Amino acid sequence: MHTGRDCCPYKYLKREKWQRRGRSKQRDYHEFTNNRIEEIPPEDLIRLQRLETLNLQNNRLTSRGLPDDLFEQLENLNYLYLANNKLTLAPRFLPNSLISADFAANYITKIYGMTFGHKPNLRSVYLHNNKLTDAGLPDNVFNRSDNVEILIMSSNFLRHVPKNLPPALYKLHMKNNRLEKIPAGAFSHLTGLRELYLQNNFLSNEGMNNETFMNLNRLEYLDLSSNNLTHVPSGLPRNIVILHLEKNSIRNISNDVLTQIRNLEYLLLHNNKLRARGIHPLAFLGLKKLHTLHMYNNLLEKIPAGLPRRVKTLMLLHNQITGISKDDFATTYLLEDLNLRYNKIMSSAVHKDAFRKLRLLKTLELSGNFLRSVPHGLPKNLEILRLNDNEISSIPQDTLAGMSKLKEIYMKNNKLKISSIYTGAWSELNSLQLLDLSGNLLTYVPPDLPESLEYLYLQSNKISIITDSAFQSTPNLKGIFLRFNTLTPQSVMESAFEGLEKLQVLDIENNLAFKVTKKEKEEDTEKDD
Missing domain, CATH: 3.80.10.10 (Ribonuclease Inhibitor)
Structure with missing residues (x-):
């Protein structure tokens, strides 16, 4: 002591x-x-x-x-x-x-x-x-x-x-x-159990039977993630609200293992080995409360059939999906957040009516695919559209028409030129607050930007001139980002930024203009000395 x-x-x-x-x-x-x-x-x-x-x-x-x-x-x-x-x-x-x-x-x-x-x-x-x-x-x-x-x-x-x-x-x-197994009857008397955490063990389907969870009538939260499951266990209680099955080796979902869980709201199946053909078309039938479904980091080669009708958040990123057909989302009319980032979706494989039923969709994530142009038929009520890291070289006529609620567009790291964007593409987006066109092939600031715009990202392009009228239509700008372009002092008009009373950030570093201005400042300092 x-x-x-x-x-x-x-x-x-x-x-x-x-x-x-x-x-x-x-x-x-x-x-x-x-x-x-x-x-x-x-x-x-x-x-x-x-x-x-x-x-x-x-x-x-x-x-x-x-x-x-x-x-x-x-x-x-x-x-x-x-x-x-x-x-x-x-x-x-x-x-x-x-x-x-x-x-x-x-x-x-x-x-x-x-x-x-x-x-x-x-x-x-x-x-x-x-x-x-x-x-x-x-x-x-x-x-x-x-x-x-x-x-x-x-x-x-x-x-x-x-x-x-x-x-x-x-x-x-x-x-x-x-844990390798759950003995028969281990939970049979726990009729009041509401939360059961079993994640990060060595549980397999063979270590459980159809009656393992059957008597847990009040169970609301079950976490079986990070185990050795190859399929969804049978006999899951009907009152589960949140079901964690991610980080297993699940390859299929049969037609009768989930349908009895009538109160299910969150189903997490990411980081498994699911293919679309391994999911029965009736696997989600009757799950009227299921609003969040995560199936990212799987092996899905297409959108699974029979998606939950009332799903609001659908995470399908990091799969191998190559296209979106006409009826893939025909029944998910309540969908608000759709994430298809980093798949293998090609423009030619996106049907023009693929999104026709998604009238409540607010966020669409299609970054990191093989798109060559902005898809037709985008939902009119979208608020956030992400198309970063594709091969987009054109915005075809009227693909953004009527999207009056769109607040943010992300299109960085593509191949856009001013000439490949249809005239008036931006002007009718009267709710747009953020436009990210960084990492493209633009040679000057896009014309007809909407008055509502607050943040404009144009870094890493080939912009060589800023005209005196470049920002006349955008008096509400708070941030302009222009670094890594080819601007010089002579190509930036003195009056270009006049009238931007709300401007807080003007990032024009790493241009020729910045370097010359710095040199001029040094020369002025020497003269003063």
Whole structure:
């Protein structure tokens, strides 16, 4: 045990805290956190019979420094916090009055039968970030402690779900373990369970059966991500709201594994091995509440058939989709956010009526594809359109017509020239606030920009001139970005930026103009000297 006042020894700390709290009415609470306490002699707790809360988090307590019966004498103790210490064994005996115990972030390898057993008032136990194995748990670790509601055992070395879990559980966290299977009946009595975290384990479909989750009638959140699943498990309860299945090896979704989950709102299937032909056309039938579907980072070669009718957010980025046919989105009329970034979509494979039903679509992401022109038939209610990193060399006639709600357009890193943009393309976009045309082949500022525009990105083009009328139609500009062009002092008209009273940022660095101006400033300084 440390001796010496500078190291905050327990006896000195206790005396100081006791004197301070002795003048208050809160004599049932003691906090000794963030010190270097290594042990607690029994005599130091003898006088604390009324103690209800003892907080010893963030110290250096070891199991040797805690006698087996140290806490048993505290008959009124409700809350015990021992997280972030150096315990290797859980305390052997704890008082029956205990309500919550936090032993997280230690090195605990063993729990005793009376550690958490015979505690009718116990409600929450935190054991995450320890070194528990199956051998370190008694068969009935919560014997006669049937009222435990929260059990956190994440980040240990468990291979199996503990037996005889308390029937009152509503939150069970077992992520980041080594679970390989869930024994038959492990969850059958947990009828009130609402949250179940099983991600980042070694669970396979063979390690579960059709009845594993069947009795969890109140389960709302299930996380099975980062396991070894090859298909969606059967027998999932109907009240799940959020279902995590990402980062597995799922190759197919049959027609009857999801349809009974009538309350499903979020389905996360990204980072799997799904192909469009592996998803049954009726896989999402009847899921009327499903509004968010993530299927990015899969092997989809086309838009899957039978998409949820009421989906609002659909993430299909980073797949191998080559085109969009006429009826791919014919039934998803509530879609608001569609992300198809970084696929292999070609302009010739996008049907002109592909988006005809998406009247509520607000955001369309098509960056990182093989598009050579802006697609026809874009939804008129779009607010954000992203077409970065394609091969777009033209904006055909009227492809942006009627898009009065469009606020942001991103078209950087394409092959656009002024001559390849139809006349009047920008002027009718009377809600446009941001236009990004950086990384193209423009030689001057596009004409007829809308009055609503606030930010204009034109860097990394071939702009060699700024006329005096370049920004006459855009008095609301706040930011103009022109770096990495070929501007010179002579090619920038002095009156070009007059009238831009709201302008906050003018970025014209890394042009010939900037370099010459800098040199001129140096010469002027020398003359002044």
